[in-house]
Amino acid sequence: MSLETTISTAIVTAMKAKDKVALDSLRAVKSQILLLKTEIKGAEVTDDQVIVILQRMVKQRKDSYEQFSAQGRTDLAEVETAQINVIEEYLPKQLTDEELQTEIENLISETGATSIKEMGKVIGLASKNLAGRVEGKRISEMVKSLLS
Template sequence: MISTTIDQEIKQAMLAKDQVKLRGLRAIKAAILLAKTEKGQGEELNEDAEIKILQKLVKQRKESADIYESQGREDLRQVEQEEIDVIAQFLPKQLERAEIEAIIEKIIGETGASSVKEMGKVMGLANKELAGKAEGKLIGEIVKSKLG
């Protein structure tokens, strides 16, 4: 479980006085605790749910970093990037574009999809198979280009 690892990492970061890592780890812990309380009293999250939480945190920080960059606030963009780097350590390795394309081509072949009208069917299967290994936005782009 990611949450157990996070607790251990927080202790190590405190001992090392690593404020950057500590900030990122605390953000993860807070998000996981929030999700647990939303689900119900004492209910444990499985690893897939934890990975989705981490992906959401990374996505939020990327969006914030882009906004800060467009406003010329490099100091704030740097803070977001540091947190992204800490959070990303706990995510599964992201696949390369070529690997994602190969998986999507296989799914298109299996489903027999031939037009953009069937994009939903392909996206559903692709999102299941690539969960945690690729961003949904990138999956959508590739599916659209292959079917369009």
């Protein structure tokens, strides 16, 4: 079952359960998927494309959470946190720091990178290989620390 189908099924389940937070979150995801479909002229949306959408939505909500928290709007920050939790359920299992470090070390030895000047080579390969399992910011920070 594709990720898009899973999300559509989850929307129905959330409706039946009257779970407003899940329903709002999943409808937002479905909306982004439909926008992508119109951009690619009705072609089939892949799970990888849906994962990119999910990651972008989680990042947006984390940014909103930080802004609301800084302004003392805990009510809105809690809504963002709840939506993050719902959306993250559909992302692949995220790598721990130890797993990420192992993966990056393997890629560094594979590319032969020895200095910070070759950081782009490693980040590009890591972003492709680890898509959906780790945020780009974490990849960048880990590569930088290992090549420094």
